[in-house]
Amino acid sequence: MIQLYIPLNFLGVIYREIKQSLTDLNRMFTLMDQDREVADAPNAQPLPLNDQPPEVRFENVQFAYDPARPILHDVNFTIPAGKTVAVVGPSGSGKSTLARLLFRFYDVQAGHVRIAGQDIRDVTQTSVRRAVGIVPQDTVLFNDTVEYNIAYGQPGASHDQVVAAAKAARIHDFIQATPQGYETRVGERGLKLSGGEKQRVAIARTLLKNPPILIFDEATSALDSANERAIQNELRSAAQGKTSLVIAHRLSTVVEAHEILVMDSGRIIERGTHDELLAAGGRYASMWNMQNAAEVTDA
Numbered sequence: 001m002i003q004l005y006i007p008l009n010f011l012g013v014i015y016r017e018i019k020q021s022l023t024d025l026n027r028m029f030t031l032m033d034q035d036r037e038v039a040d041a042p043n044a045q046p047l048p049l050n051d052q053p054p055e056v057r058f059e060n061v062q063f064a065y066d067p068a069r070p071i072l073h074d075v076n077f078t079i080p081a082g083k084t085v086a087v088v089g090p091s092g093s094g095k096s097t098l099a100r101l102l103f104r105f106y107d108v109q110a111g112h113v114r115i116a117g118q119d120i121r122d123v124t125q126t127s128v129r130r131a132v133g134i135v136p137q138d139t140v141l142f143n144d145t146v147e148y149n150i151a152y153g154q155p156g157a158s159h160d161q162v163v164a165a166a167k168a169a170r171i172h173d174f175i176q177a178t179p180q181g182y183e184t185r186v187g188e189r190g191l192k193l194s195g196g197e198k199q200r201v202a203i204a205r206t207l208l209k210n211p212p213i214l215i216f217d218e219a220t221s222a223l224d225s226a227n228e229r230a231i232q233n234e235l236r237s238a239a240q241g242k243t244s245l246v247i248a249h250r251l252s253t254v255v256e257a258h259e260i261l262v263m264d265s266g267r268i269i270e271r272g273t274h275d276e277l278l279a280a281g282g283r284y285a286s287m288w289n290m291q292n293a294a295e296v297t298d299a
Ligand code: ATP
Pocket: 020, 065, 066, 071, 089, 090, 091, 092, 093, 094, 095, 096, 097, 098
């Protein structure tokens, strides 16, 4: 548990790192009350959600972290309710920025980010962050038990719920094999987990939170192909019945997406399904051919 006596400037540093790495520590925002860049509009109401996943829409979005350097230019896309849209493109093209805007870490300078038709600036931040679950690239683990680290997704979750989430994220067997099972300590001063295992803990956390919208920021670090396939399967089951945005570094992850957006320098330069983009013979097709050629060479 974060001790309240940690100096606030130190929390500020952690906060900035978390925001940059897209970590899913919503509770920390409340605790720190440092989230000054966005604020609830007067009389903001919670997002009106029912038990169906909502549509997500970016409309003519322009965004800059620094007004002198525009990052996103007129970005338009829709993730239909319950579908998956994947974003690919070179490093720095603006993929993670889309995710940060959907979580409302920042407000757009022009255009709209909408959930269920509502501009997210008009509803409470708490309700947006409750509706959106992030599986980040690099999960922050606390120096605490595995149980605590998974239950962090849903404070007050029962042990049975934690186990069910761990099973769904296919990390249960691994946990059972550790010296003290769910009571094993992890993190810097405890058991070290591999990138794939950490990402599974993050999936379990998110499954426990059970948000209707999922952002999956695929790890850039190389996973072996068995681990990669396993994570993809877990992702597929986590995304079932949710509206999902996948930031993909490996194209194999995006093949089944409802739509793939290819970004370059903050613009969507191509869009379509995997088959459509391959047939178009443009940037995506050459990325696909290059990645496949690299895999053949690596084999
Ligand atoms: P990667 O694949 O490497 O994760 P990306 O496509 O996700 O890259 P973004 O992280 O969205 O790229 O960054 C888009 C641009 O915004 C980059 O030029 C980056 O330098 C810039 N940028 C990102 N975060 C900030 C920030 N907090 N302040 C200023 N500029 C930023």
